[in-house]
Amino acid sequence: MSVTRDRRDSRWDAHREQRRAELVATTVEAIRTHGAGVGMEEVAAAAGTSKTAVYRHFRDRTGLYVAVCDAVAQVLVNQIRRATDRTLADGAGPHAAVAAGIAAYLGTIEADREVYRFVVHRPLLVGDAGDPADPIADLVTVIGDHVATVISTYLPAAAAPRIWGHAVVGMVRGAADDWLARPDGTTRAELAAHLTDLAWTGLAGLATGGTR
Numbered sequence: 001m002s003v004t005r006d007r008r009d010s011r012w013d014a015h016r017e018q019r020r021a022e023l024v025a026t027t028v029e030a031i032r033t034h035g036a037g038v039g040m041e042e043v044a045a046a047a048g049t050s051k052t053a054v055y056r057h058f059r060d061r062t063g064l065y066v067a068v069c070d071a072v073a074q075v076l077v078n079q080i081r082r083a084t085d086r087t088l089a090d091g092a093g094p095h096a097a098v099a100a101g102i103a104a105y106l107g108t109i110e111a112d113r114e115v116y117r118f119v120v121h122r123p124l125l126v127g128d129a130g131d132p133a134d135p136i137a138d139l140v141t142v143i144g145d146h147v148a149t150v151i152s153t154y155l156p157a158a159a160a161p162r163i164w165g166h167a168v169v170g171m172v173r174g175a176a177d178d179w180l181a182r183p184d185g186t187t188r189a190e191l192a193a194h195l196t197d198l199a200w201t202g203l204a205g206l207a208t209g210g211t212r
Contacts, residue, residue, distance in 0.1 A: 020057050023047055024067045028115055031068075036117035040064075072112075072119050073139040079104045080143060084150055094154040098203065099196040101147065102172055106179075106188050113180060120177060144169040155203065168199045 023043075030046040031038050040061055044051045058064040083104035084097045092100075109116040148165025155161070172195055179191055186194075 016057070020067065023054060023057055023064070024071050027064060027068055028071065031115050031118045032112070036114050036121060038118070068115075069119050069139070072115060073142065076105065076108050076139065077142050077146070079108045081146060084146075088150070088154070094150065094203070095196075095200055097150055097154070098147075098168070098199055099192065101150075102195050102199070103188075103192045105143075105172055106176055106192050109176060109180065110188050116180070140166070140169055140173060151203065164203065168203075171195065171199065 026047045027038075027043050030043045033046070034042050040051045040054065043064070044054050047054065054064065058067060080101045083100040087097045087100040088094075144166035145162070146165070147168055148162040151164050152161035175191065175195055179186060
């Protein structure tokens with residue numbers, strides 16, 4: 001049986017989505033202003049509304065948090081894809097693509113440290129089935145799959161590209177989190193070079209003829 005929604009209800013969908021997007025953008029700006037520990041009162045004040053009005057669109061703080069994570073994930077994934085795709089399109093080899101992807105990841109999180117901290121230092125989230133929901137895990141999955149595609153395309157001798165792709169992403173994320181949390185004077189360029197060298201030490205063995 002086909003059910004047609006009342007036009008008076010469906011016509012407001014675009015408006016609701018636009019309002020949600022505006023609130024997410026406002027939340028990101030509030031995080032940049034007040035830091036990763038921003039409260040809902042500060043978010044509501046930045047949006048010129050009340051916490052009740054914000055919850056009307058996201059149900060609770062967790063709902064807003066997940067929406068912010070989705071927005072951050074989209075930006076981060078797009079930056080990495082753009083960097084690696086551009087490098088490969090310019091005719092550079094997989095080594096350069098790995099370096100470009102790592103540099104893009106580090107550059108994006110360094111430019112928005114408080115937003116990244118807000119996303120990483122997340123509360124316990126519960127999914128629809130009652131299981132913990134982790135937007136960051138989803139983000140890592142998307143990036144890991146993208147890296148795996150690059151590896152399988154440009155390093156055809158790789159026996160387990162998905163494993164390698166996710167291993168590289170896990171390594172970069174772990175080192176980047178520590179770099180932000182415990183600065184020791186290492187610059188972003190230096191960290192990117194160290195991580196690229198470490199990643200390529202393993203990946204180079206998969207390259208036919210040691211292609212760089």
